[in-house]
Amino acid sequence: MKLTLKIWRQKNHDAKGELKTYPIDGIEGDMSFLEMLDVLNEGLINNGEEPVVFDHDCREGICGSCSLQINGEPHGPDRLITTCQLHMRSFKDGDTIVIEPFRANAFPVIKDLVVDRSAFDRIQQAGGYVSVNTSGNTVDANSIPVNKHDADESFNAATCIGCGACVAACKNASAMLFTSAKISQFALLPQGKIEATERALNMVKQMDEEGFGNCSNTGACEIECPKGITLVNIARMNREYVSASLEAPLSNAWSIDDESSLFD
Amino acid sequence: MAILTSSIARKVAMALSGLFLVLFLAQHFTINITSVIDPETFNSLSHFMGHNFVVQFIAQPILIFGVVFHFIMGLILEIRNRGARSIKYQSFKGNNNSTWASRNMLISGAVILAFLGLHFYDFWFPEIVHKYVESNPMDPTRYYPDLVQKFESPVRTGLYCLAFVLLALHLWHGFASSFQSMGWNNKYSKGLRGFTKFYAIFIPLGFIFIAIYLHLNQ
Incomplete structure (x- = not known):
């Protein structure tokens, strides 16, 4: 699968950010969205460029770390899943995917796609x-x-x-x-x-x-x-x-x- | 004062004033539809509303306060809401998760407010001048001819119809939403949302019908 990624890049909280375009190839439908970003970052690192910073931890939808606004919707187009549970089969060959951080003044951007929640x-x-x-005489909740x-x-x-x-x-x-x-x-x-x-x-x-x-x-x-x-x-x-x-x-x-x- | 600063207190205040205006619309429509059914009934109801002390000096100021309050509170909430996201999304697909009507209450509200300006210019100010400035003698038969004459202009009729479409969109979201704001979301809410849709179409469509009927029956 060949895709065009438009990713929000911002050096730090005070810097002015912008959308940067990254073409990417060889993406499998069975890859998760974050694995796709991992592939992008490996390429960027190999080229001596700074990788895209994004939040993630458990990668199974329970920690609440991943936080991407994908094509205008938080966690992407699918329902009842987090970004880490989103798979590339939800996209088509040739698609352009816009990836932005969650936007709110109460969630200031730390770097690229990572916000302070x-x-x-x-x-x-x-x-x-x-x-x-809890001093030893706790009543069992049940x-x-x-x-x-x-x-x-x-x-x-x-x-x-x-x-x-x-x-x-x-x-x-x-x-x-x-x-x-x-x-x-x-x-x-x-x-x-x-x-x-x-x-x-x-x-x-x-x-x-x-x-x-x-x-x-x-x-x-x-x-x-x-x-x-x-x-x-x-x-x-x-x-x-x-x-x-x-x-x-x-x-x-x-x-x-x-x-x-x-x-x- | 929590009502001035708390987000939820403001929501509840917005909901209560909105519901009050929803009830007023039903009353206004009931009187107006008589102009189509029986002009004499329209005249007598209008005369009653125009000269009853409770309606003129208690209900009317409360209604005007309700409109002004709903508008100012809406504006305060909107300013706060817009300030909560200074940097906008480059890509935002609001239609995928919400209705246009629910996201644009300010636009529909602003059109309704502009319509109220025209409506006051057409009916309220002339009525106040007629009664309290010029102190004309009472004439219980003047209301229907005045009303028909106002809808002679196709531009005015068109503007009224346009405003009623925006009123429909405002009600489509606002009516059921006010119950949610007041904490009322239960097994009856689905029925309420159904009634909201009926009300949001029926009342504005009724007003459009009256405007066009009067325009065509000059």
Whole structure:
């Protein structure tokens, strides 16, 4: 298979990038997309040129590292797969393939096709956890009964690998599908109820501070998500956020914080 | 104030104001369609709407606030959204994963706003001048002839029809989307999306029918 690749090359975050054209030959349909890029890079290295830098790790669709915008769609034209699971048989001989990094101001380009997705880490750190006593008397999670439907829905939300395809696909570069999946996986379980208010408020606040856009319900994210996370999660996050916004002022009014103790 | 800064609070505010305007459209259409069925009913309903204290001094200001709020909030959201991706894609295939209507609510909204300017120029300002500036005596029969006369111009009729097409596109995405924004996505959502499509076609098509009917029945 003979292809023309148009790849975004950018030396570093501050440099101005551009699309560069690379003709490539001898590509087999059974090669994965990343193997095709490996072939390109071997050629570039042999010619003394700098290889194209791209993110990858597990190459089996579970780590969320690979992150390419291929011909105008995150993870390429196929559905429910990551870039590493995309095979060259999805393309035809003579095709031109445009490869760009995921674009969002909250995902600054580090080099070529690699973007910094640590904004997702900070959203997680703002509340994507449950506090569990681990001092030797941890209760087995299976001893807490959970409704089967809720357990399944929670597990579905938890399959989000945080690749950022939702942000890349969204015309507004919104991170609501990711944030809603991380909120949903706990909101549906009894273990997550305790910190539900702070979780919704803090994660949404962090998401906004990172500079992601707003959700306008186009649904592009759920179509492009390699794990099939749906808009149902965003609706759940909206509910969680609204109820947390109503609850927080009430609980704050009734609690005595450390700085204004009655015993000062 | 979370409503001024939080993305989700803004979404909910946008949804609530949008739904309010959706309900208003149904009311406006119901009155307008009587102009085709029975001009006398149209006259009496218009007279009631034009002189009822609650409609004029409570409902009307709320409606104008709703329109202005929906527009300003939409603009604020759009500015934020555009600012979230400074460097655009060289290749972006939006049609592969979303509808044109859902991605271009600003365009359809802007056309509807421009139409509202024309609509106010045609009906609202003359009505306000007639009633409150010139203080003309009440005439419950003047509404239908005024309406027919307005649609004499083929250009105006054409502009109204064009705006209704964009209104259809705006409703096609906006109606069901407002429920999603308010956190309502469940087993009934499929039915709601079906009703949205019906409403988004029926109401604007009805308005187009009225405009063309009045134009042809001079």
